[in-house]
Amino acid sequence: MENPQKPKRKMQQVSFKTLDDFWEFLPADEKLICRKLRALVLDCIPFATEQLSYNVLYFKGHRMICFIWPASVGWGENQNWKGVRFGFAYGNYLVDEEVYWDKGSRKQVVWKDFQSISDIQSDIIKDFLFQAYELDQGPKPK
Numbered sequence: 001m002e003n004p005q006k007p008k009r010k011m012q013q014v015s016f017k018t019l020d021d022f023w024e025f026l027p028a029d030e031k032l033i034c035r036k037l038r039a040l041v042l043d044c045i046p047f048a049t050e051q052l053s054y055n056v057l058y059f060k061g062h063r064m065i066c067f068i069w070p071a072s073v074g075w076g077e078n079q080n081w082k083g084v085r086f087g088f089a090y091g092n093y094l095v096d097e098e099v100y101w102d103k104g105s106r107k108q109v110v111w112k113d114f115q116s117i118s119d120i121q122s123d124i125i126k127d128f129l130f131q132a133y134e135l136d137q138g139p140k141p142k
Contacts, residue, residue, distance in 0.1 A: 015055060040122060041065075066086065066089065067087055085111050095131065
């Protein structure tokens, strides 16, 4: 008896081999936002290494610190954001008294969506990047 298998559902329609491929793929409006956010990260955490993970830009120190996820890269069928999502891998450990970051139903990751350069509040983001740097320098959160 044959065992028909459903085709595996693809979560993304893109696959980048290099960071250059990632940057070349982005639409101009998303690229501007991504470059601004990237500059903030590298200004605050210059030792962070850039790498592709899930086909988007992640920054790593001792562990994953933050990510830049353009909507054009997508994830799954129910993606519900536009612009560029910037977030922290261990965001639940950041002090966010004003609740600047979104968390949805996630327990650990926090993010903010940016539609334009003018949405980026550099001073606020830098404060959180410095917190994330301190967190990265300590023992792994439990």
